[in-house]
Amino acid sequence: MNCLELLEKFALDSGIGASHLALVRDRINEFNKANEDKAAVDYDIETMAAIIADSFKLNSENLKTVTDFCVKKGIQIGRRHKKILLKYLNYRNDEDLADFFKELAIENPKADFDEVKKLISAQPVIDYDIALKKFLELWKVAESEEDTKKISDYLFGLYSKLHAIFNKSEMSNVELLNYNLPFINGELSEASIEELRAFCETNNEPGGFYEKYVQLLRQELQMQSKQGELEDSMNQAAVDESIKEHSYIKDRKGDLHYLITEEYDAVYLRLAQQIYEQFGSLKEFYNYVLDAIQQSFRALVNNKVFAVEIDNIYVQGRNIKWLLYAYVGVYAERFIRTEEKRKFYAADKICKEMFRAYGIGFEPEQEAEIDSCLKTFYNGKKESLVHQAADDLKKLLKYDAGFNIDQFLNEWRFVYYGFSFNDCLVIRGSEDGKPQYSTQVKNDNKLLFIFYKYRMDERKTPCPVCNGLNVSGNSYPEVGHRSWECKNVICKSRSKSNRGKRYSFKTNYMQFGTLNLDPENVIEKEMIAKWRKDISFVNSDEEIYEMFIKYFSFPDEKVLFINGKQEIVDKLEECGRALINISLLADDKAYTIQSSVPGISSDLFENYFEKGAYLERFFRDKAVVQYSDELSKQLDPKQDAYIVNGDSFDVLSRLEPGCVAAAVTSPPYFNAREYSQWENMYLYYIDMYNIAKNTLRTLDESGIFLYNIGDVNGNEMTTAKSNMGTKRLLLGAYSILAFEKAGYELVDNYIWNKGEPQSKRSTNDGNFTPHYQKPVNCYEHMFIFKRKGDRLAVNEQEIPEDWKNFVVDFMPVFKINSKGKNTVGHTAPYPEDIPQFAAKAFGKPGKFIMDPFLGSGTSIVSAVRCGYKGIGIEFSKEYAELAKKRFEEDLPEKTVELI
Numbered sequence: 001m002n003c004l005e006l007l008e009k010f011a012l013d014s015g016i017g018a019s020h021l022a023l024v025r026d027r028i029n030e031f032n033k034a035n036e037d038k039a040a041v042d043y044d045i046e047t048m049a050a051i052i053a054d055s056f057k058l059n060s061e062n063l064k065t066v067t068d069f070c071v072k073k074g075i076q077i078g079r080r081h082k083k084i085l086l087k088y089l090n091y092r093n094d095e096d097l098a099d100f101f102k103e104l105a106i107e108n109p110k111a112d113f114d115e116v117k118k119l120i121s122a123q124p125v126i127d128y129d130i131a132l133k134k135f136l137e138l139w140k141v142a143e144s145e146e147d148t149k150k151i152s153d154y155l156f157g158l159y160s161k162l163h164a165i166f167n168k169s170e171m172s173n174v175e176l177l178n179y180n181l182p183f184i185n186g187e188l189s190e191a192s193i194e195e196l197r198a199f200c201e202t203n204n205e206p207g208g209f210y211e212k213y214v215q216l217l218r219q220e221l222q223m224q225s226k227q228g229e230l231e232d233s234m235n236q237a238a239v240d241e242s243i244k245e246h247s248y249i250k251d252r253k254g255d256l257h258y259l260i261t262e263e264y265d266a267v268y269l270r271l272a273q274q275i276y277e278q279f280g281s282l283k284e285f286y287n288y289v290l291d292a293i294q295q296s297f298r299a300l301v302n303n304k305v306f307a308v309e310i311d312n313i314y315v316q317g318r319n320i321k322w323l324l325y326a327y328v329g330v331y332a333e334r335f336i337r338t339e340e341k342r343k344f345y346a347a348d349k350i351c352k353e354m355f356r357a358y359g360i361g362f363e364p365e366q367e368a369e370i371d372s373c374l375k376t377f378y379n380g381k382k383e384s385l386v387h388q389a390a391d392d393l394k395k396l397l398k399y400d401a402g403f404n405i406d407q408f409l410n411e412w413r414f415v416y417y418g419f420s421f422n423d424c425l426v427i428r429g430s431e432d433g434k435p436q437y438s439t440q441v442k443n444d445n446k447l448l449f450i451f452y453k454y455r456m457d458e459r460k461t462p463c464p465v466c467n468g469l470n471v472s473g474n475s476y477p478e479v480g481h482r483s484w485e486c487k488n489v490i491c492k493s494r495s496k497s498n499r500g501k502r503y504s505f506k507t508n509y510m511q512f513g514t515l516n517l518d519p520e521n522v523i524e525k526e527m528i529a530k531w532r533k534d535i536s537f538v539n540s541d542e543e544i545y546e547m548f549i550k551y552f553s554f555p556d557e558k559v560l561f562i563n564g565k566q567e568i569v570d571k572l573e574e575c576g577r578a579l580i581n582i583s584l585l586a587d588d589k590a591y592t593i594q595s596s597v598p599g600i601s602s603d604l605f606e607n608y609f610e611k612g613a614y615l616e617r618f619f620r621d622k623a624v625v626q627y628s629d630e631l632s633k634q635l636d637p638k639q640d641a642y643i644v645n646g647d648s649f650d651v652l653s654r655l656e657p658g659c660v661a662a663a664v665t666s667p668p669y670f671n672a673r674e675y676s677q678w679e680n681m682y683l684y685y686i687d688m689y690n691i692a693k694n695t696l697r698t699l700d701e702s703g704i705f706l707y708n709i710g711d712v713n714g715n716e717m718t719t720a721k722s723n724m725g726t727k728r729l730l731l732g733a734y735s736i737l738a739f740e741k742a743g744y745e746l747v748d749n750y751i752w753n754k755g756e757p758q759s760k761r762s763t764n765d766g767n768f769t770p771h772y773q774k775p776v777n778c779y780e781h782m783f784i785f786k787r788k789g790d791r792l793a794v795n796e797q798e799i800p801e802d803w804k805n806f807v808v809d810f811m812p813v814f815k816i817n818s819k820g821k822n823t824v825g826h827t828a829p830y831p832e833d834i835p836q837f838a839a840k841a842f843g844k845p846g847k848f849i850m851d852p853f854l855g856s857g858t859s860i861v862s863a864v865r866c867g868y869k870g871i872g873i874e875f876s877k878e879y880a881e882l883a884k885k886r887f888e889e890d891l892p893e894k895t896v897e898l899i
């Protein structure tokens, strides 16, 4: 009997009748065209029961019993293990069981599995009667609903499983090549196709085709880069092949340009005091840092990880660690300027959103016409129409005479790309993280940025299941990160709705990685526990390097360190990767490149951070109607606290200069919660920057601003407005740039350790192999800014001991009570400890502690509790009233006025 006959027999025996098979005939014929149904087997009810159990997940409970038991016993059991165990529970093939324990032993070398073995053998087999009963239940529902799609899916599902069991369905490499040839054209060069053919003819290892294909893609890209055929950021200016032969190389400043394009599987850049000291000026150092980011981007294979370690670096007594964090973060994410023509970018929308920030107006009745002109201007195919649209826009829009409208309109054709920010770990305790100069407080935190490279690469990746290239572009899970859908009808992984598998280069890379059982590929439990959160404690830098290597590369891959400590790199050879270190600090043993050194551009920093078009989008001055002290004059000096209901930007411009000793706030979050009011992140920062500027005017000479913000997930809404634009946002970094631009200087950043959120416990999906481990975010920033050039006056004796470390633990505010009711009345209150610190350390008698975003009033309550005066601004009337009520309840003997 072949598989179709088996299915017919099942249909008759089970009583569902063979007539329904007509519904799936076409699907089966199509499937068989490429994969002949030649099985000659006998009907057997056990196999049928197993297939039904597999199709309808009848063993999930049994699987859960075993996995729960393992978890309870501290046995690490991941997705890979569960898959094999489930296969065993369905089909009861002893080889699968042996495989399961073999793999389990890799993650759990010391565990005893006797009890697990017993438990597995005690799990009942799903026999034919049980399986059939379940099948008929589902079948009856589908039939009564006349759901022909479901009926067809059920039958086809059974058929494809029968087929997979009784027919060999894997293609040989030569068959694969022939199948794929029509789809490879245009993706690979003639020479590469020949190389692929030669490979397939002599090699038939499973997975070989995939690996060879990916290797050829990489080789071609490297070639194109050397020949200068790629986008600017990817072309290799200086080629010296000798660099490939060495693992310890001296960087004579500029030698990073010799690194080969897309050659390294993970890159780690270290920035430390000694590195800074190699340069004559801070500006030169910054230029080097930006250049190193560019070269790392080019040298790293796509979809892989770039890490930047930032240590305490003291420049004329100032620790620039967090400032460097802002420069590195923003530049790394957005250093490539490119004209974006893909559909997901709506230049017309962004341009229109930006009108108000650039002082552009229009008559409301002309809005529809303006919208249509903008559409044509950005998306029009015919040049004459685009010109016409520009002319029409100039007539319809109102703007100042000197304003360069052409430049403005053209600007929004461009977007900025680069790496994608993933996390910034705060690492404590490393021996050389300690400051080399004396400071009042202990600051031994190091930072470790983790970025992914998502370069726009539209070349196809083969389907991980069938290795076919008959695929179509599905979407972008993240900007720049392409995903595909398999179109091969015989691919085994088709879903019930007959959709092919969706995958990307990155998901394939991670999943194939789980199949490598080499112990060097498995991450130890202790390491996962140590790095579970994004604040961690280490005893040496070696632990950081080791985590980086094991988390973000597979055995045998090339891991590049830039300025790595050579003695640590040497030691970690035992991780089984090819480690390369190119360092400014290399000693005589290092290899020196023979060719002449290409220079590092001397105006990279200035052109980007001081004059660049990108940051101009964020930090634009808003016009103030008139500065005055009119509001201060209304205030009664005897009053303890004031709540001003209004917009901070306006209210602050009516306060007397110098009346505030310390400002403290947690600002509204861009795009979060109900008070989100900005269409994109540029507009948000324009507001934050202007409020910071107006606050500076109210600060007294030694006044400070304590700014509490976290790097939350969200969408900047500047490139893709859909979900693919969602990622971890670098709000802290942009805030630092906004304040520096507004005239402040960053003093330091206290890390508020909020602890691990309950909901985020397991983030590695049960996988213990590289690229699945993701530390949970558990902190927020508390930046301390002062006016540039002013001295810092601290009430030293008032600083609690806990604050002498740069990581502090406060409990977050529990605003939801046991009945699920919000007891505070505000969606985002912060703990009183934050404003209390500002008040205690920086308060002055007679002056205000001021919060420009008061919310539920926490800041003024704690200011007054500490013996100072409080003033808060809140533009929601409801919150302003809530803050007043809260103040009166918390401090009945004190006075507050709502203005």
Ligand SMILES: C[S@@+](CC[C@H](N)C(=O)[O-])C[C@H]1O[C@@H](n2cnc3c(N)ncnc32)[C@H](O)[C@@H]1O
Pocket (backbone or CB within 6 Å): 646, 647, 648, 649, 665, 666, 667, 668, 669, 675, 826, 828, 829, 830, 831, 852, 853, 854, 855, 856, 857, 858, 859, 873, 874, 875, 876, 879
């Ligand atoms: C994150 S909440 C502050 C929470 C506060 N720290 C607390 O403990 O309750 C930010 C507040 O700023 C207010 N807000 C937003 N934009 C504002 C503006 N331009 N002027 C004044 N208040 C504003 C929002 O209504 C919101 O209540």
